Amino acid sequence: xxxxxxxxxxxxxxxxxxxxxxxxxxxTFVSLTFVGAAMLMQMQIGKMQDFWSDRAQVAVxxxxxxxxxxxxxxxxxxxxxxxxxxxxLDGGTLAPYIRDYTFETNQQAYDRxxxxxxxxxxxxxxxxxxxxxxxxxxxxxxxxxxxAEAFGGYAGVEEVQxxxxxxxxxxxxxxxxxxxxxxxxxxxxxxxxxxIATTIRLSAFARRxxxxxxxxVGASNRFIQTPFVLExxxxxxxxxxxxxxxxxxxxxxxxxxxxxxxxxxxxxWVGPGDLAIVIPVIVVVGVVLAALSAGFAIRRWLRx
Numbered sequence: 001x002x003x004x005x006x007x008x009x010x011x012x013x014x015x016x017x018x019x020x021x022x023x024x025x026x027x028t029f030v031s032l033t034f035v036g037a038a039m040l041m042q043m044q045i046g047k048m049q050d051f052w053s054d055r056a057q058v059a060v061x062x063x064x065x066x067x068x069x070x071x072x073x074x075x076x077x078x079x080x081x082x083x084x085x086x087x088x089l090d091g092g093t094l095a096p097y098i099r100d101y102t103f104e105t106n107q108q109a110y111d112r113x114x115x116x117x118x119x120x121x122x123x124x125x126x127x128x129x130x131x132x133x134x135x136x137x138x139x140x141x142x143x144x145x146x147x148a149e150a151f152g153g154y155a156g157v158e159e160v161q162x163x164x165x166x167x168x169x170x171x172x173x174x175x176x177x178x179x180x181x182x183x184x185x186x187x188x189x190x191x192x193x194x195x196i197a198t199t200i201r202l203s204a205f206a207r208r209x210x211x212x213x214x215x216x217v218g219a220s221n222r223f224i225q226t227p228f229v230l231e232x233x234x235x236x237x238x239x240x241x242x243x244x245x246x247x248x249x250x251x252x253x254x255x256x257x258x259x260x261x262x263x264x265x266x267x268x269w270v271g272p273g274d275l276a277i278v279i280p281v282i283v284v285v286g287v288v289l290a291a292l293s294a295g296f297a298i299r300r301w302l303r304x
Contacts, residue, residue: 030188060157085134104133106131148300193290197296248279
């Protein structure tokens with residue numbers, strides 16, 4: 001099989017159908033950009049979940065003087081009740097689940113609250129109105145329900161709260177956004193496949209006499225088919241290259257140069273290592289889809 005002849009036929013087909021090829025390139029570029037963006041978004045969500053899972057705490061709020069739950073019927077949590085919670089946290093039952101914990105007294109919680117809301121509230125709030133709090137770091141944040149069950153209904157405990165619940169809506173919204181990107185990417189990929197198939201059919205129709213002559217002189221189906229498949233693959237490669245450059249630009253300029261310095265509460269961002277996974281995937285997806293669609297499109301011209 002002469003490689004030069006095959007490549008020449010492929011480039012001839014690209015020149016003859018330049019407008020369709022440009023359409024294929026653009027649609028492939030857009031669709032693979034969505035695929036890459038969805039992958040990067042999922043990777044970012046995973047990094048954020050891992051980061052916050054290691055840092056999110058379970059808070060056990062002791063009763064304050066203004067608490068209204070049934071476990072706070074006696075008002076402000078007593079020292080005995082605080083000691084009972086401490087003993088339970090240090091006990092053998094919960095020890096396998098707890099990495100460490102800290103305790104903040106009513107006065108310490110009050111001072112922190114005033115520092116946040118301002119000194120003007122010091123005449124309104126009193127230390128006994130702010131809950132003393134146990135902040136617990138778990139070995140596995142997914143087992144926070146163990147702490148909730150352990151202290152649910154405990155005398156002197158107003159509430160057990162998992163801080164991850166505040167982040168779940170954010171993670172859910174980001175996940176939905178990534179699914180939308182995947183859906184759009186799927187539709188665009190379908191459009192790219194159909195465009196590639198149409199381009200190959202037009203190219204084959206324009207060269208139907210040449211195909212007939214090659215078959216008469218004994219050319220194999222693979223020899224005839226390969227230039228058409230290469231046309232689709234080359235167009236998809238250009239689109240994949242553009243999508244890869246776009247992914248690199250998003251990570252380099254969008255994430256590294258812009259978001260990393262401005263969104264300081266997120267310290268784990270996607271980077272070059274993630275691009276090393278995303279770019280090969282979108283290139284392979286583009287090439288495989290193009291090869292398959294082109295191969296099926298040309299088969300009708302090779303039937304005996």
